[in-house]
Amino acid sequence: MSFSFVDLFSGIGGFHAALGALDGECWFASEIDLQAKAVYERNWHTEVAGDIVALTEDQMAVPPHDVLAAGFPCQPFSKSGFQRGMDETRGTLFWNICRILDERKPPVILLENVRNLAGPRHKETWRTIVRSLRDLGYRVSGTPTVFSPHLLPPSLGGRPQVRERVFITGTYVGRARAWAEATDEPLVPNRPVAGWDPQGWDVEQDLPLDADAVIEGVHRYELTAAETSWIATWEDLLVELKPHLAGGKLPGFPIWADEFKSVPEIDASTPSWKADFLRKNSDFYRQHQEAIDEWKIRHNDLEELPPSRRKLEWQAQDAATLWDTVMHFRPSGIRAKKATYLPALVAITQTSIIGHRRRRITPREAARLQGLPNWFDFGAQPDAASYKQLGNGVNVGAAYYILREHVMRDKDDIAALAPGLVEAVLASDPNPDGALEARPFAMAPQGGSRRAIREPMGSADVLSG
Known part of the structure; x- marks a missing residue:
């Protein structure tokens, strides 16, 4: 048994690589940049939809899924403080994520954003995000998880790149439990893992350079x-x-x-x-x-x-x-x-x-720095476009580590809704590199023939605890 995921603001597929290495199946991807869409489809064999706004406001084109992954743009939110939940995010692309969560209620969310989201200038934005997700029934931490791939040893898919990003992970438990069990502990600390010394990296050998x-x-x-x-x-x-x-x-x-x-x-x-x-x-x-x-x-x-x-x-x-x-x-x-x-x-x-x-x-070395496999191909596009796409992307090893840690921590709640996800994580190698290099992932095209792994949840499925 596997699990399904959707990949929003997908870029060229950093999240797809991380979740695919866990044997996840992509059931929907969206990206507005045409060049990035072309690279995604070329490598992941998944049709990529366009603007998420049109696909979530008048209709809900996003199918049921187990994990929602999104490297969403950080836009300004209302600072009035008088409204709550989705109403306060209206007019931002985060609101479109909330629309999907409200209707589809995936068991797990995995969001990524720039380091500054956790900075002092964005405190109200951060509070709005946390409040909105809890109102939608997701148990999320009130403290950002900040992490970088250079803190992971090579044996866990780390890479010699300082790339601090904010990760937001959540498990669907229903609104009552989401607020009652609210915590301010980050998922993982922002420090080296498993005794790794980041000064031990050697770009020449560890990237490696060609x-x-x-x-x-x-x-x-x-x-x-x-x-x-x-x-x-x-x-x-x-x-x-x-x-x-x-x-x-x-x-x-x-x-x-x-x-x-x-x-x-x-x-x-x-x-x-x-x-x-x-x-x-x-x-x-x-x-x-x-x-x-x-x-x-x-x-x-x-x-x-x-x-x-x-x-x-x-x-x-x-x-x-x-x-x-x-x-x-x-x-x-x-x-x-x-x-x-x-x-x-x-x-x-x-x-x-x-x-x-x-x-x-080179772009090939930069892709390796982001944790993408050696078979990943940019086609004939200009190098400038490849560098830009990689600079906008999520690091595969960091995303893989964060998701595995989240599922292991919340496995009892997640298993009730997405047993395949828990089984996949328990059976996975701590290092995604081997699974990624072994084969390109030929996922079902958007709207393809494979049946969704889990039917949509109704209101009766809320885990009230």
Whole structure:
């Protein structure tokens, strides 16, 4: 016996990979982005519906299912505080999720969102989400579960990527129990699992990186002459200063070439954080003024460095050179860190640069970083689209771990509604990688011939406890 799931705001299928590795069957997927839809259908052999709004407001196109998975967009909610439940979420895409939950009442929900959802600026949004889900009968925690794949060891499907995301998991128990059994404990703590030390990651070996010789069109990912020159300019300063630096490494604050001044330019309107930043750069300049001035002269007063490359943030600890680090070209400057785990993939062009390879990671390596199997295929679409889709996606290993932990914790309640889900989790390997690599999942097409595993629940099915 297996279980069914629906995949909303599905992107290219990170949730599909995680739930498919548990032997789940996808009965519905929706995604509004046409390029992402094409990649999803190409790999998961599941027809993808479009805008979820049209599919849930005037009609309910989403079929019965056991698990609802969604990486939903975070939109502003009403802050009035006077309304409750779905009425307060109306006008947001979260309301469409609530509509499905209200009508279909799947036993388990698995939602994912950006880290900021758990931040102080979104407290009211978070309260609205929790209140809405409890009103719909789902036992959810009042404290966000924040987790990242770099906290998982390779044996549990972890990946060398810092990607903190908020996960919301819930079990359908009926409104009375959902409120009576409300808890503020997160599902899992935001810390390494099973004694794993995240500093033990090695991008070269653990991702792993592909040999340059086997990458088709590898020149597309190599640094340009201008990019190489920018790095070489900062590397020259590092070599010059290294004998005079404490521990042989640059300071932890960003150093800013434009603010290498004997006296920092601070006035009454300068924010305190910036004033502190300017003072530190001024102190750094005065300590190494002779070497810095000579460096600027050697490089034509840094005229070839564009504004966004005139800052360097060193997070590489005791790395010997910039070429031994992983670098990120950010709008705020160049960031360098040790080649352990990578910064989070983002949906814009800030792809990690492997210093000693003098190239960016490829879309294939970025897909591997998200936990997608090696057979996953982007077709002929531009690399920019693939990077964007991966940056918007959910990490497979993290989603797999979170769902397994939730089902194991709530297995008694879940077994009453979706026994196949509990059986699948109990029989599963803690690491999804083997199941994913073994075979592509040929799921039933949307509206296909397979019968739904569980019929819709009526109001009499509420577990009042």
